[in-house]
Structure formats: structure tokens, C-alpha cells
Amino acid sequence: MGMSKLDEVGDRESWRCWLCDEPVDPNMSVNDPRGPSVDGIFATKKGKGGPERLAHRACNTKKGAVAPVVPWPDSLFVIDPAPIIGTVERLTRKPGRVAVARCPSQADAEDASAWLLDRLSRLAPELAFETSIESGGGGFLLVLRR
Ligand SMILES: [Zn+2]
Structure with a gap:
């Protein structure tokens, strides 16, 4: 069978x-x-x-x-977070970089980065993602790349 x-x-x-x-x-x-x-x-x-x-x-x-929507958890301090599935679809079509959220502190951005990479390892295991954190504009920008 x-x-x-x-x-x-x-x-x-x-x-x-x-x-x-x-x-x-x-x-x-x-x-x-x-x-x-x-x-x-x-x-x-x-x-x-x-x-x-x-x-x-x-x-x-x-x-x-x-x-479909994959929610950002309420426990993260992210401002204007990008839709996760839309971002993954965009990076699937064309590798590059997308700013996915702004965070008030470096620690918040690191928390969001750790959560996102772990979540993406199951959501899109076939793709290799990296993040970076850029300071500017009085906050910290979380950038996703593949
Ligand atoms: Zn479910």
C-alpha cells in the first residue's frame, strides 16, 4: 500500500x-x-x-x-512588520534584501531576527536566509536577505 x-x-x-x-x-x-x-x-x-x-x-x-498569513508574535517589539509570506514569495522569485521591520532597540531587533530565522527554517526550509540589523532614523532596521 x-x-x-x-x-x-x-x-x-x-x-x-x-x-x-x-x-x-x-x-x-x-x-x-x-x-x-x-x-x-x-x-x-x-x-x-x-x-x-x-x-x-x-x-x-x-x-x-x-x-495565508503567518503572524509576527505579540512578544516581539516590531514596528511596521512586513507580511512574512509576501516577503518570502518576493525573495523566492528574486534573491535580494527586504527591510522587514523597525525595532526600537538593538536587543529588540536581535530578538526579532532570531525568531524570524527560526520560523523561516520551517516555513521555507529550501531557502537560505540571513538577516542584518542596521541602525538609523532613531531605530534599528531588521533586513532579511537571500
Ligand atoms: Zn495550524
């Missing part, structure tokens, strides 16, 4: 939801809101489907045609 697509995607993603970053129980019913489902990051782009991702059924964005 071959593996189902769900098992294949779930195993690849270590049974963690690509949107909320929390574990997904492979044994839960697919009809349960916390149950597993397959989502797609670039599923709405014409012609070409992107890699399939594991999501909780309630987090899944494909069927509702809702734009």
Missing part, C-alpha cells in the same frame, strides 16, 4: 502546521478543525502549483481562497 499524499506531506513537514507553527496530530480525523490537511503556498498562482504544505484543517487557506 502506498503512502497517501497527506502522509507524504506530513512526514516531510514533521507534522507541524506551516501557518500556525504548532504540531498536527496525524491520527486526528481529517474532518476535525485541528486535524491534518494539505495546503499550498503558491496554489493560487496561475499555471504552477507550489510545494504542498501541511496545515490544520482550520488553518488551511486553499479551499477558502483566503490569503
Whole structure:
């Protein structure tokens, strides 16, 4: 018996939801809101489907045609944070640098950088990202590069 697509995607993603970053129980019913489902990051782009991702059924964005959102945590002190998925899509299409947030202090920027790199290691494991912190304008700018 071959593996189902769900098992294949779930195993690849270590049974963690690509949107909320929390574990997904492979044994839960697919009809349960916390149950597993397959989502797609670039599923709405014409012609070409992107890699399939594991999501909780309630987090899944494909069927509702809702734009996926990966939230910045409230614990970080970031001002005008860039949308994470939009930024990743942009850097996937074309390597470069994007200013993703302003922070009031160097320590805040370092916290945000550490969180972002850890989050991106699961959100887009195929891409190698780096961050830098630039001071200016009375604050600290967090820049993401690939
Ligand atoms: Zn989820």
C-alpha cells in the first residue's frame, strides 16, 4: 500500500502546521478543525502549483481562497512588520534584501531576527536566509536577505 499524499506531506513537514507553527496530530480525523490537511503556498498562482504544505484543517487557506498569513508574535517589539509570506514569495522569485521591520532597540531587533530565522527554517526550509540589523532614523532596521 502506498503512502497517501497527506502522509507524504506530513512526514516531510514533521507534522507541524506551516501557518500556525504548532504540531498536527496525524491520527486526528481529517474532518476535525485541528486535524491534518494539505495546503499550498503558491496554489493560487496561475499555471504552477507550489510545494504542498501541511496545515490544520482550520488553518488551511486553499479551499477558502483566503490569503495565508503567518503572524509576527505579540512578544516581539516590531514596528511596521512586513507580511512574512509576501516577503518570502518576493525573495523566492528574486534573491535580494527586504527591510522587514523597525525595532526600537538593538536587543529588540536581535530578538526579532532570531525568531524570524527560526520560523523561516520551517516555513521555507529550501531557502537560505540571513538577516542584518542596521541602525538609523532613531531605530534599528531588521533586513532579511537571500
Ligand atoms: Zn495550524
